[in-house]
Amino acid sequence: MNLKVTIAGTEFKSPVIAASGTFGLGREYNAFYDVSLLGGIATKGLTLEPREGNGGTRIAETPSGILNCVGLQNPGVEKFVADELPFLDKLGTVIIANVAGSTEEDYLKIAERFSRTSVDCLELNISCPNVKCGGVAFGVEPASVEHITRAVKAVCGAKPLIVKLTPNVARIADNAAAAENGGADAISLINTITGMAIDYKTRRPVLGNVTGGLSGPCVKPIALRMVYEAYRAVKIPIIGMGGIQTPEDVLEFMIAGASAVQVGSANIFDPMAAITIVKGLTKLLNSCKIDDVNEVIGSLII
Amino acid sequence: MKDIIFTVQSKKFLSESVFELKLHTRFTLPPMRAGQFAHIEVPDASLCLRRPFCLYQFDRHSITLVIAVVGKGTKSLSNLKRSDTVRGIVPLGNGFTLSVRHQKIALIGGGIGCAPLLRVPYDYPGREFRSYLGFSTKSGVMFCEEFEQALSVGFLNDAGGGCDGLKKSSRITVSTDDGSFGFKGYAADAFLADYKKGYRPDVILTCGPEPMIKAVQKISAELKIPGFMSGEMRMGCGIGACLVCACAVREDGQVKNKRACVDGPVFRLEDLIF
Numbered sequence: 372m373n374l375k376v377t378i379a380g381t382e383f384k385s386p387v388i389a390a391s392g393t394f395g396l397g398r399e400y401n402a403f404y405d406v407s408l409l410g411g412i413a414t415k416g417l418t419l420e421p422r423e424g425n426g427g428t429r430i431a432e433t434p435s436g437i438l439n440c441v442g443l444q445n446p447g448v449e450k451f452v453a454d455e456l457p458f459l460d461k462l463g464t465v466i467i468a469n470v471a472g473s474t475e476e477d478y479l480k481i482a483e484r485f486s487r488t489s490v491d492c493l494e495l496n497i498s499c500p501n502v503k504c505g506g507v508a509f510g511v512e513p514a515s516v517e518h519i520t521r522a523v524k525a526v527c528g529a530k531p532l533i534v535k536l537t538p539n540v541a542r543i544a545d546n547a548a549a550a551e552n553g554g555a556d557a558i559s560l561i562n563t564i565t566g567m568a569i570d571y572k573t574r575r576p577v578l579g580n581v582t583g584g585l586s587g588p589c590v591k592p593i594a595l596r597m598v599y600e601a602y603r604a605v606k607i608p609i610i611g612m613g614g615i616q617t618p619e620d621v622l623e624f625m626i627a628g629a630s631a632v633q634v635g636s637a638n639i640f641d642p643m644a645a646i647t648i649v650k651g652l653t654k655l656l657n658s659c660k661i662d663d664v665n666e667v668i669g670s671l672i673i
Numbered sequence: 674m675k676d677i678i679f680t681v682q683s684k685k686f687l688s689e690s691v692f693e694l695k696l697h698t699r700f701t702l703p704p705m706r707a708g709q710f711a712h713i714e715v716p717d718a719s720l721c722l723r724r725p726f727c728l729y730q731f732d733r734h735s736i737t738l739v740i741a742v743v744g745k746g747t748k749s750l751s752n753l754k755r756s757d758t759v760r761g762i763v764p765l766g767n768g769f770t771l772s773v774r775h776q777k778i779a780l781i782g783g784g785i786g787c788a789p790l791l792r793v794p795y796d797y798p799g800r801e802f803r804s805y806l807g808f809s810t811k812s813g814v815m816f817c818e819e820f821e822q823a824l825s826v827g828f829l830n831d832a833g834g835g836c837d838g839l840k841k842s843s844r845i846t847v848s849t850d851d852g853s854f855g856f857k858g859y860a861a862d863a864f865l866a867d868y869k870k871g872y873r874p875d876v877i878l879t880c881g882p883e884p885m886i887k888a889v890q891k892i893s894a895e896l897k898i899p900g901f902m903s904g905e906m907r908m909g910c911g912i913g914a915c916l917v918c919a920c921a922v923r924e925d926g927q928v929k930n931k932r933a934c935v936d937g938p939v940f941r942l943e944d945l946i947f
């Protein structure tokens with residue numbers, strides 16, 4: 372049984388990666404299980420300077436999902452490198468640094484900084500819907516996706532660059548192709564879908580930021596469709612995500628074209644979710660008589 | 674903290690919309706303290722988030738929660754039946770921590786916000802507690818017997834009053850907003866009435882609706898009596914990773930967003946920013 376997948380020269384022991392923003396910086400879940408058993412960990416979005424995030428309510432529950440507007444609360448790159456990276460380094464799993472900026476200069480500085488650290492890959496977050504200036508501003512127009520990807524790729528040295536795409540666009544295939552043209556080594560999708568919750572009693576938005584990002588099982592069909600469309604548009608590997616909760620979900624994303632997947636909201640719902648999926652995937656592959664998980668990638672029959 | 678499969682041992686309605694849920698496990702639970710909470714799965718697949726509830730009572734194999742039915746999740750939990758199973762992470766949060774200087778303790782609770790205060794006297798036996806339990810009206814009054822019992826801890830020879838020289842009953846003041854039972858007014862007002870009579874606690878612990886916490890924060894500042902509060906926040910993971918339960922608190926002269934789930938849910942009243 373082979374669960375190993377390789378993306379842009381980086382080997383993942385399992386195709387199941389913890390998604391950015393739902394796994395903190397790894398420590399919290401390590402109290403529940405050995406997080407090194409995961410294929411990888413994508414860190415919380417990291418900015419040049421520390422950020423306190425958004426004020427007011429940051430989460431709302433929706434049918435089979437959640438809306439969030441955390442607003443990239445994080446300790447900043449330097450504090451992360453000094454205080455958190457040594458812990459992550461010791462784990463022995465792939466560490467993906469999620470890079471979040473508000474200006475092009477920010478992105479370049481952060482990427483350059485990470486090129487001189489032990490992180491395994493960079494994930495370019497041009498898709499956070501919850502910060503006012505920047506972030507998603509780079510991720511909507513294919514031309515700007517290509518531009519920022521090219522600029523960041525030029526400074527991240529030997530580190531593979533994964534570009535994380537927002538679903539809040541006209542044609543996901545165009546944005547996927549733009550990232551590939553800009554030199555991305557892989558793409559990851561989908562980030563959250565912009566949504567809203569209103570309290571009819573107070574007539575006010577539930578979220579402090581008015582709108583937020585929708586995630587959880589409710590977005591899975593949309594994510595699956597987008598992975599399928601992106602797979603037909605690019606040759607670089609795809610990391611799929613959006614509402615994954617079970618090993619069956621993992622196989623569905625891989626069949627649609629993902630080389631690996633990220634598990635996000637499920638970690639918030641159940642601290643054991645990611646490891647339960649990793650363990651369940653072996654059983655599922657056995658029961659499907661699949662010896663190598665790589666054989667399902669892009670195997671969709673239409 | 675551990676994610677544990679519990680079995681419903683009992684369910685009892687304390688009022689029309691508030692119930693007590695006792696959950697049992699054959700596993701030995703980790704040590705727990707007053708003010709900590711459990712993060713409980715909702716038996717409805719469309720409601721993904723767990724719900725945080727304070728630990729009202731607990732022992733080595735069980736936890737008891739007090740739950741107000743306020744939405745779909747708590748409604749769903751109210752339909753649990755004896756021997757149903759439900760998953761929960763326990764214990765979470767920092768809980769109430771008293772120093773040795775805190776010998777005289779005032780507990781001020783509002784509604785089901787009284788629940789997390791109940792275990793404090795068990796964690797700090799031999800200290801002098803008074804509790805002020807506030808409710809909107811007589812039909813909502815609850816927890817009286819439980820607090821009577823809790824405040825008896827360390828006061829077994831109670832015939833002539835405990836070591837604070839008061840009878841047990843006078844260490845508990847129940848108030849109702851409409852005056853239909855006990856003191857007429859808010860729990861904070863009942864506390865102030867005792868303060869005017871000379872009561873000087875070393876610390877105030879409070880939990881309840883936001884207006885009450887604001888009122889107690891003001892009292893704490895004006896009377897220069899330090900205080901701690903336990904609040905209610907919308908929560909995500911419950912273990913400190915997702916950062917959705919941020920509370921604005923003062924720290925080293927700066928405003929910081931702290932996580933209610935691991936940095937709280939108990940915060941110093943003076944640090945809290947509304």
